[in-house]
């Protein structure tokens with residue numbers, strides 16, 4: 001059910017660069033299909049036309065590449081013989097990794113952030129026995145609301161915060177709905193830093209509602225024109241989020257805390273929304289362009305709650321470029337419930353995040369397996385949605401931004417850390433779950449934001 005809105009799309013399971021010519025398939029439709037052609041060096045002008053192909057657009061990415069439209073296979077086979085061509089592959093589709101994103105699965109639509117009453121909990125998944133079994137004893141959560149006794153009473157007094165909005169009698173009203181923050185020990189981490197809006201985190205997704213009252217303070221702003229993001233599909237600054245998925249992911253990561261509105265994000269940093277999907281999904285060319293755009297604008301964390309159908313030469317180059325630039329790259333493991341982590345989460349060096357329940361079990365829908373790195377809260381997650389609203393849903397899409405936000409806090413505390421060091425600390429400081437040591441159900445374990453921040457100290 002997770003990706004119905006995105007699933008009924010063409011996927012051509014061939015990678016021309018890897019397949020022998022005899023194994024090539026014909027384009028899927030009589031009208032042809034779009035392919036990505038990657039080059040060793042920038043191609044000559046009108047390269048596509050000269051090869052009997054229609055140029056759709058060039059890709060601003062890690063390698064010179066074009067999107068071309070082929071109405072027959074023969075020109076592609078001929079083009080492959082050009083020694084400047086590095087690979088030809090289908091311009092495959094992207095899919096978002098939330099559950100319920102077909103427009104019918106929202107739990108709690110209509111919440112405007114003022115009427116939190118705690119009745120939305122089901123009261124069954126909250127047995128308090130999970131996570132580390134000690135700090136997570138459930139006594140602070142009585143099902144009727146947050147009683148405040150779980151706080152340490154010192155770090156939460158405004159001195160570590162903005163000194164105005166954070167010492168209010170009650171924290172942001174939606175906090176009582178955010179079980180995941182206590183699970184990852186975010187409040188303890190916030191005693192050290194809640195983020196100083198020093199780190200740019202790129203959210204590669206369906207866009208973002210830039211007028212959402214709980215996100216406006218957290219947005220990256222383009223110094224040259226005041227815009228707040230990029231649309232990698234259209235080459236514009238329009239990041240309007242008709243799906244809601246990107247707005248939801250961004251709120252988990254970085255909704256404004258201490259503003260007495262709605263919820264609290266893991267990190268108070270700068271969110272750079274880069275739109276790579278719309279209601280019809282996106283393509284690998286959009287994602288490659290988006291990744292490059294993140295790097296061009298100084299993002300140190302890239303958060304991807306999405307997946308492609310299969311590995312891609314174009315995206316491999318993009319991901320390698322991001323990692324070598326020192327970025328922390330985080331991706332959702334995927335929601336097929338299989339032992340195969342989706343791509344690009346499965347790419348080496350990318351932090352693959354699965355979804356856990358409040359009782360620290362792997363969510364049934366969460367992918368897992370040998371490439372899983374961490375799990376984070378991914379069930380009954382409350383966050384922002386377009387129109388100044390909030391909703392609750394889940395998915396590995398929801399889990400990944402908990403990790404992205406934690407990475408941002410680590411880099412805020414210690415900007416000298418490399419992306420690889422951040423990834424290493426995140427894994428080393430995770431709370432072991434399941435079989436002792438790393439396992440294929442939980443990876444290195446449950447995200448522990450506080451422990452990761454301790455490990456990141458200069």
Ligand SMILES: [Ca+2]
Pocket residue numbers: 172214255256257258259260261262263264
């Ligand atoms: Ca808030």
